Amino acid sequence: MMKRFLTLITMAITLSATGQVLAHGSKANHGGIVQSANDLSFELATRDGKVTIYVEDHDEEESTAGATGKLTILSGTEKTEVLLEPSGINKMVTRGEIKLSKGTKVIASITFANKNTVNVRFAIK
Template sequence: MEKAMKKQMAFVAMTIALSGNVLAHGDKPKHGGVVSTANDMSFELVNKDGKATVYVNDHGKPVDTAGATGKLTVLNGTEKTEVALEPAGGNTLATKDDAKLAKGSKAIAAITFADKKAVNARFSVK
């Protein structure tokens, strides 16, 4: 019983942590996705045809993603999927493989920019 309670508490804590950044700073989706803010930067996660794209902006200005690397971790219930994020031109990073994003999924984009600055953006897919 105690083990089940700890799992429930961990789930509640993760849900609160993941949902806390959505629409921070009044950012609104520009590409039909969900928005998260981390390190004063805005990230929009867009799911189209199973592929995920992350748009990166700093105070409304596009951030060049050339030379960046990243990983998108998607949690669907107890299923965990990890896919690589690669620069896709301009201010975008995209997956080549199916990201398995679905309504209710939680996702974390771990991005390291060319200047070695690392950022984690958390998303709750609606």
């Protein structure tokens, strides 16, 4: 009985210690906001008035070649849609200047080359 109890305790400690290692997509590598959808990680980052979405699959860059997308920006009662285009290996970027202020909600809709579409929601804090 004691041997079973010690085995259960050991398993519980092992699982709780590895829980953080098994999780993916929780760190922002580009100073943005990270969300997960369809087992992919998406990071929304802004720089110089442009919005960039970085896509990763278990910390590996996911190709955006041939992908299309758009951002739907909800700020108060205003709704704006902006196209995204592939840039680099795992990036989708906007054209023109975009300002995202506190409280803004952003929905990224990306259709990959294999025709899979993923919608990801971000909240600007």
